[in-house]
Amino acid sequence: MHEYSVAMELYEVILRTAMQNNAKKITSVDMDLGELTHINPDQLVFCLEVLAKGSLMEDAKLNIVNTPSKVKCDCGYEGVFATDRPLMISNLTFNLACPECGNPVPNIISGKEINVRNIKIELDDYV
Amino acid sequence: MCEIEVEVGHDVLEANEELALRNHHLLNGFGIIAFNIMGAIGSGKTTLIELAIEMLGGRYRIGVIAGDIVADIDANRFKRYDVPVIAMNTGKECHLDALLVKNALDQLPLDDLDILLIENVGNLICPADYSLGESKRVVIVSVSEGDDIVEKHPMIFKTCDLAIVNKVDISEAVGADADKMVSDALRINPSIKVLKTSKKVGESIDGWIEFIEASMNVYE
Numbered sequence: 626m627h628e629y630s631v632a633m634e635l636y637e638v639i640l641r642t643a644m645q646n647n648a649k650k651i652t653s654v655d656m657d658l659g660e661l662t663h664i665n666p667d668q669l670v671f672c673l674e675v676l677a678k679g680s681l682m683e684d685a686k687l688n689i690v691n692t693p694s695k696v697k698c699d700c701g702y703e704g705v706f707a708t709d710r711p712l713m714i715s716n717l718t719f720n721l722a723c724p725e726c727g728n729p730v731p732n733i734i735s736g737k738e739i740n741v742r743n744i745k746i747e748l749d750d751y752v
Numbered sequence: 753m754c755e756i757e758v759e760v761g762h763d764v765l766e767a768n769e770e771l772a773l774r775n776h777h778l779l780n781g782f783g784i785i786a787f788n789i790m791g792a793i794g795s796g797k798t799t800l801i802e803l804a805i806e807m808l809g810g811r812y813r814i815g816v817i818a819g820d821i822v823a824d825i826d827a828n829r830f831k832r833y834d835v836p837v838i839a840m841n842t843g844k845e846c847h848l849d850a851l852l853v854k855n856a857l858d859q860l861p862l863d864d865l866d867i868l869l870i871e872n873v874g875n876l877i878c879p880a881d882y883s884l885g886e887s888k889r890v891v892i893v894s895v896s897e898g899d900d901i902v903e904k905h906p907m908i909f910k911t912c913d914l915a916i917v918n919k920v921d922i923s924e925a926v927g928a929d930a931d932k933m934v935s936d937a938l939r940i941n942p943s944i945k946v947l948k949t950s951k952k953v954g955e956s957i958d959g960w961i962e963f964i965e966a967s968m969n970v971y972e
Binding site for chain 1: 753754755756757758759760761762763764765766767845846847877878880881907910939940941942943
């Protein structure tokens, strides 16, 4: 839903990091995107590509890893949600319960990441 | 030419959480209880905030942050009650975030407030991901959105303290089962408090006012 504003924040962090490290260009960006966020990966990449035009990031390869949602429940269960379909916001509805005991509000321990893990940069020859 | 890898480790939602926590500490320092009021367009957020100001304004000092693509219209409705109002024109944003709220807090007379009512942008999806520094999270839906609106938006109900099913007086006219909406909310989040309200049925608003009053007790 809010891919553009998320892309703006990621773009600013990526560019700032690249410039602080005297990058000549950014060759790749590794990101994690949790499946419980309301962010569409294709739209996020599209927004980042639009923002990257004319910048150090223009030719960078944008890698997004979709991180699965995991829960830790009071019953002791720790792991993924049980589902027979790919877990998407569109078919989540009541599937967010603990698959072991049925507790509808287990602690979510992963799946909410919108994270830039690292970037690869080419260094300026003068440095 | 050499290529190196640089660790970044910046998480958008974590960064927002950190800022939200700072807002929360700031509000705590002034003894202010903040309510993040979320819900779809037309669900009745502005009206329920107006009713809260009318019914509690005599006992508590209330401030309002109105968030919208164009926030002036709602802000002007609140200004009629002579309370401090900050209109946050989010421009392109579909939700308020902790930074926007921080900017609003800088402009509010925090010394003179007990309650801060934050009207989020009309949307059931994006605001679910963003904390603002509030003490209580409230989601409002109306029967005219269809009685499957709750089960279609589980994330926001998971994260809220109070769900309000509004405009129940027109349930029959729009063919919606308000009780189904209540039970859906409780299935998604058994610890959520759920109220059925309608501006047309005055006493149904009491639960909303009592919820705010009960939230104030931590400082009394």
